[in-house]
Amino acid sequence: MLTYWNNYPTIQNKLQAVCSIIEEQLAVRNKEIQDTLTDFANSGGKYLRPAFFLLFAELGPKEQQNNQQLLQVAASIEILHMATLIHDDIIDDSPKRRSQITIQSKYGKDIAVYAGDLLFTQFFDLLTQTINGSSYMSINARAMKSLLLGELDQMHTRFNQQETIEQYLKSINGKTAELFWLACSEGAHFGQTTSEIEKKAGEIGRNIGLAFQIYDDILDYTAQEKVLQKPILEDLAQGVYTLPLILAKKGHEDEFAFYLDKKNLLTAKEAQKVAALVNKYHGIEKARQMALAYTQKALEEIEQLPRGQSSDNIKKLTQKLLQRVY
């Protein structure tokens, strides 16, 4: 969905090149897997993470910008992201992603396991080809581990009504914010900015990631499915209790327990009742306030970056991404 970047022609061009690198990486002798992955790569992802990577790289010296290495590392981040999405869809048994049928539901879990594995391999391979010997090799390995541990945290707390805000934040910090942290700080690093900017970039990325995930979790309660005109509530059905529910539940545990005790036997109608309670006890409003606080923090930190076209673009993108209307 590179049309998302119509107002950022430089980034749009670079992302086009990133797409080509990804497509090259997906060329393997197993045509079934290749087609599956190529479809998935073209299924409407916004390429947000490589975009942030490239935007932060642009804070570095001009002569650094037309560098094939930068595009390859940007591609590696998207490939890692794609790998985790494919495996997460297996765990969640998700029928759809980006309004397209998921790989696991279209081709079966078997293909989905190997498709994700192949992307992990290509992520690793792309890095060894481009930044072998860099300190970012270890940093990438650890980021990959954080993503997984974040997902495991989420799986571990399923159907747990005692889940705290801290546990929720720890999980989304790993599963989502870590990759934004990586994209921004790695971009600043290979764009050859200063180590101070690199550190700041990582902090900005983390706050953007946290806000992004909270908004995403709010969407599960507020977005209307086109036909049904009802919230989707996919997380709720899976026993994944996100911030709006955790915040609303405080002081009203019994009312929620009446439904949540049913665990995976909760009906769609009952889920709607839970959503109504989340709304009644201001869970969405409060979650939105927390997301806004992380967004504000990111924007304040962006103000501390060297002024210019690049930091302006980072600011505009952050606002566009996080001040969405629901």
Place this chain on the structure above:
Amino acid sequence: MLTYWNNYPTIQNKLQAVCSIIEEQLAVRNKEIQDTLTDFANSGGKYLRPAFFLLFAELGPKEQQNNQQLLQVAASIEILHMATLIHDDIIDDSPKRRSQITIQSKYGKDIAVYAGDLLFTQFFDLLTQTINGSSYMSINARAMKSLLLGELDQMHTRFNQQETIEQYLKSINGKTAELFWLACSEGAHFGQTTSEIEKKAGEIGRNIGLAFQIYDDILDYTAQEKVLQKPILEDLAQGVYTLPLILAKKGHEDEFAFYLDKKNLLTAKEAQKVAALVNKYHGIEKARQMALAYTQKALEEIEQLPRGQSSDNIKKLTQKLLQRVY
């Protein structure tokens, strides 16, 4: 199953250290995954691949041998092997491995997906900690890719009665021989032997791997399940047609097609009939001859290594491993 190494005390001690490194790598904050993986690591694998790695490393200078780096790289190979086993068991829907219940059947496919992913991560992490910047970073990434493509080849040719010997060999070359190739050449490399020995080590590893997999596939037809006293025929049931069947089928396609056309509806009784045909048309005997040829080739190449305790050990182990009695 380090008792397998009772006659190789030096290797046994080193493998003990390798086990400890692996166990350290499995220490993550998700206790369920940690316990699952620790159980699996202790479930009776022989640690063949790290053993070959260490044996080939011993061809290098003495002062190189008590090196933590060597043990860590040896551990990385076993971790990669474990990761692929766990995901393969998901694809094969295998109830058992090493006479223990598989992770996917004990804890579900969800845990198995993430358990394998975590091992891929730890593999990558261990390498970035120990050999970052080495040419073996890319070599490892490509080996990991070959393993996967070999598995995909196998999945792709399921229930395909036209599968050729060449296709079979290509698949086992990727899914099995590649990792023996890696273990042996990487051992020679980090043991600081010569580049000539390193190349030879890889060739030896590849031949050992091919013979090893062929013997393993023969076992599916000849090993008796303790209770039933019948062959296991797990591959056959899954539509994975291995060398004994491919060799026996030549010139008797129709007789086999009568059964194989039933695909996944083949009953256990019918599978026994197929096994009888494989035997009748000398499939096992012919496959054994091919395995023997690869073993002989490996042994001849081992003779070309510098003489000494290390090459003697490599020879003894190869003989022990590949001249098994069935």
